[in-house]
Amino acid sequence: MLVYESTKTGFLNDVLEGQLVPKIRDGYQSQGIGMGSRGEVRSWKNSLQYMHSVLNGSSVPADAGVAIEFKIPLTSRRVDFLVSGFDEADNANVVIIELKQWEGTSTQTVEGKDGIVKTALGGGIRETTHPSYQAVSYAQLLKDFNVTIREKPINLYPLAYLHNLESQHREILDNEVYESHTEQAPLYVRGDTEQLRTFLESQIEIGDSSENLYDMNDGKIRPSKSLQNSLLEMLEAQDEFTLIDSQKVIFEKAVELANQSRRDGQKRVLLVDGGPGTGKTVVAINILAELIQDNMVAQYVSKNRAPRDVYKEKLRGDRLVKEIEHLFTGAGSFVDTDANTLPALIADEAHRLNEESNFFGRGENQIMEIINAAKFSVFFIDESQRVHIDDIGSKQAIRKHADDLGAEITELTLESQFRCNGSEGYIAWVDDVLQIRQTANADRFDLDFDLQVMDSPETLHAAIETANERTRLSRVVAGYCWEWDKDGRADPSVTDIKIGDYERSWNLDTSDPWAIADGSIDEVGCIHTCQGLEFDYVGVIIGEDLKYRDGEIVVDHEQRATTDRSLFGIKKLSREEPKRAAAIADELIKNTYRTLMTRGMKGCYLYCCDDPLGEYLETRINTVQTGSRQPQ
Numbered sequence: 105m106l107v108y109e110s111t112k113t114g115f116l117n118d119v120l121e122g123q124l125v126p127k128i129r130d131g132y133q134s135q136g137i138g139m140g141s142r143g144e145v146r147s148w149k150n151s152l153q154y155m156h157s158v159l160n161g162s163s164v165p166a167d168a169g170v171a172i173e174f175k176i177p178l179t180s181r182r183v184d185f186l187v188s189g190f191d192e193a194d195n196a197n198v199v200i201i202e203l204k205q206w207e208g209t210s211t212q213t214v215e216g217k218d219g220i221v222k223t224a225l226g227g228g229i230r231e232t233t234h235p236s237y238q239a240v241s242y243a244q245l246l247k248d249f250n251v252t253i254r255e256k257p258i259n260l261y262p263l264a265y266l267h268n269l270e271s272q273h274r275e276i277l278d279n280e281v282y283e284s285h286t287e288q289a290p291l292y293v294r295g296d297t298e299q300l301r302t303f304l305e306s307q308i309e310i311g312d313s314s315e316n317l318y319d320m321n322d323g324k325i326r327p328s329k330s331l332q333n334s335l336l337e338m339l340e341a342q343d344e345f346t347l348i349d350s351q352k353v354i355f356e357k358a359v360e361l362a363n364q365s366r367r368d369g370q371k372r373v374l375l376v377d378g379g380p381g382t383g384k385t386v387v388a389i390n391i392l393a394e395l396i397q398d399n400m401v402a403q404y405v406s407k408n409r410a411p412r413d414v415y416k417e418k419l420r421g422d423r424l425v426k427e428i429e430h431l432f433t434g435a436g437s438f439v440d441t442d443a444n445t446l447p448a449l450i451a452d453e454a455h456r457l458n459e460e461s462n463f464f465g466r467g468e469n470q471i472m473e474i475i476n477a478a479k480f481s482v483f484f485i486d487e488s489q490r491v492h493i494d495d496i497g498s499k500q501a502i503r504k505h506a507d508d509l510g511a512e513i514t515e516l517t518l519e520s521q522f523r524c525n526g527s528e529g530y531i532a533w534v535d536d537v538l539q540i541r542q543t544a545n546a547d548r549f550d551l552d553f554d555l556q557v558m559d560s561p562e563t564l565h566a567a568i569e570t571a572n573e574r575t576r577l578s579r580v581v582a583g584y585c586w587e588w589d590k591d592g593r594a595d596p597s598v599t600d601i602k603i604g605d606y607e608r609s610w611n612l613d614t615s616d617p618w619a620i621a622d623g624s625i626d627e628v629g630c631i632h633t634c635q636g637l638e639f640d641y642v643g644v645i646i647g648e649d650l651k652y653r654d655g656e657i658v659v660d661h662e663q664r665a666t667t668d669r670s671l672f673g674i675k676k677l678s679r680e681e682p683k684r685a686a687a688i689a690d691e692l693i694k695n696t697y698r699t700l701m702t703r704g705m706k707g708c709y710l711y712c713c714d715d716p717l718g719e720y721l722e723t724r725i726n727t728v729q730t731g732s733r734q735p736q
Contacts, residue, residue: 105133105135108131108316110169110171111166111168112575115159123342124152125145125691128173134265134710158265158297159301165189167313168189168311171185171188172185183201184203187199188308188314189312190308190312197308198320200246200263201239201263201264202262202263204235207269208269210224210229210628212276216622217616220236230613231594233263235289236285243289249326250324251326263291274279335419336393336420338428355553359391359395361374361480366447366480367478372481372511373502374481374482376482376515377485377515378484378518379486379515379518381702381705382518383485385636387484400448401448402448403449405437407470408635409632410617410635413432433452435457438470438473439473441477445478448480449481450481451483453635455489469505471501483497485502488698489695490691490695491699493671533585539694553707557712558710561645564709568707571640577619579624582645583697584630584670588611594704608627608668610630637703643710644708644709645680650697650717657694659690
């Protein structure tokens with residue numbers, strides 16, 4: 105999708121006459137898309153002035169194509185700047201330029217992570233992807249999904265231009281750590297105007313009057329054979345992606361419905377209900393892979409970043425594979441997507457979906473936007489895992505939006521229980537213990553599961569560290585009861601959780617998926633870093649927001665950290681509608697600990713900041729072990 109398209113001459117004239125920004129604004133408006141903030145527009149104008157300097161006086165032909173903000177299929181991302189034409193051998197070429205305003209004083213090399221740097225973003229120094237990595241990944245995505253680019257063919261030449269980065273800081277980003285990316289997408293910094301001109305002149309020797317840009321824009325979207333083969337090889341190499349029992353039934357039904365929608369154009373929705381450990385994400389990944397194999401464009405969607413990132417890494421393994429990057433996307437990616445643009449979307453953790461789809465408050469409803477964007481959509485849901493006040497995902501809401509958009513809906517249930525050592529009874533026991541609902545498993549469950557209450561957080565963490573040494577993966581997690589220091593959110597040496605002498609970094613904010621990152625065994629995760637994932641053993645620190653008084657489990661939202669957004673607005677609601685506020689707080693806080701306590705496949709270790717709660721849980725565990733219920 106082209107926001108702005110012209111020739112080299114037209115672009116230079118628009119800059120000189122002050123018409124460039126108004127024309128870009130018109131391009132956004134014609135597509136029903138709003139432009140960014142004033143600050144973003146200012147920085148963007150600055151970058152385009154530098155591109156004016158590069159092209160002005162170069163031998164790039166006057167009728168070479170120029171495009172700005174070219175939307176990449178399957179994503180909300182846009183290529184900053186493109187130049188199109190032909191070389192002397194009459195090859196169709198397009199240069200992809202990623203523009204950055206980064207400065208050397210605020211940018212840092214990050215070793216040990218593929219394509220990751222630190223720079224000033226969002227008011228702090230944060231990890232983000234290297235500009236050359238971005239440019240290469242955009243080119244890879246276009247080649248993998250745009251039929252015209254593959255068949256014409258159109259050669260893509262990605263590069264990164266950091267026009268504010270002083271040459272003395274070049275080594276920060278243009279060094280051997282990033283060599284695999286800078287070899288594919290050369291990096292240019294301040295003072296490299298002549299070198300960048302030379303590169304453009306070597307690739308664009310004959311003008312095309314934007315022909316190649318139009319062909320790219322009009323190209324059909326279909327996955328390439330190389331992407332299909334790569335994804336299939338990754339999936340087959342991982343035993344944990346094998347489907348059994350009801351997983352296989354739901355997988356086959358999803359593929360059947362997707363193909364029906366492709367044939368007859370009827371919009372369809374598959375709603376899959378599944379509790380903790382039933383393998384929702386495994387089924388979702390298998391559906392994604394199968395539809396890609398069937399030449400169908402599909403994406404895995406989740407609001408929560410953690411499962412997206414972890415399963416991307418699990419599929420990739422140790423390989424530097426970029427082609428699967430954009431098969432995984434956030435739930436807010438479809439605000440501006442036209443109806444039935446995509447053949448299939450697979451929404452995991454659908455209980456976490458929201459109304460507004462990004463930080464700017466855009467979007468109407470993520471459930472509606474996903475159903476609208478795809479001919480076929482799958483929603484995997486567990487309503488008992490709603491843990492944020494903005495979570496709107498429910499079976500009722502999905503049914504409503506499916507009906508409003510004319511979609512046929514099919515509902516199935518994932519029944520097999522894999523987490524908690526196959527014990528569905530344990531899940532029911534947790535519900536009973538936390539007084540979420542009364543169940544038939546109040547007294548007993550399959551005891552081939554290691555469940556203990558620890559007398560200190562140190563003891564709990566040590567036990568999980570020991571378990572992690574002998575098992576595949578074990579981690580410690582905690583409720584949202586400790587302040588999250590802004591300056592230390594990405595620094596593992598900053599301790600957030602402090603309980604007596606126990607101090608640990610909590611909810612670390614880095615580019616790596618926390619659950620499988622190096623060093624995370626020494627840290628403590630939160631609901632957002634582990635929801636949708638599983639461990640062999642999980643250690644859960646229950647904060648002061650959950651207590652036990654007079655035979656009742658009591659929630660105390662006042663003990664939540666002020667940095668906690670999951671109950672944002674609850675204090676105001678408590679003054680206006682106290683009963684409703686109490687019900688919401690009760691549901692979300694209990695669901696949080698239910699979710700944390702059901703992350704383990706082999707065992708769960710608990711530490712309670714509230715002593716009476718710890719005593720109560722220990723009594724309930726002992727009661728189960730003796731098989732006779734004691735008074736609460």
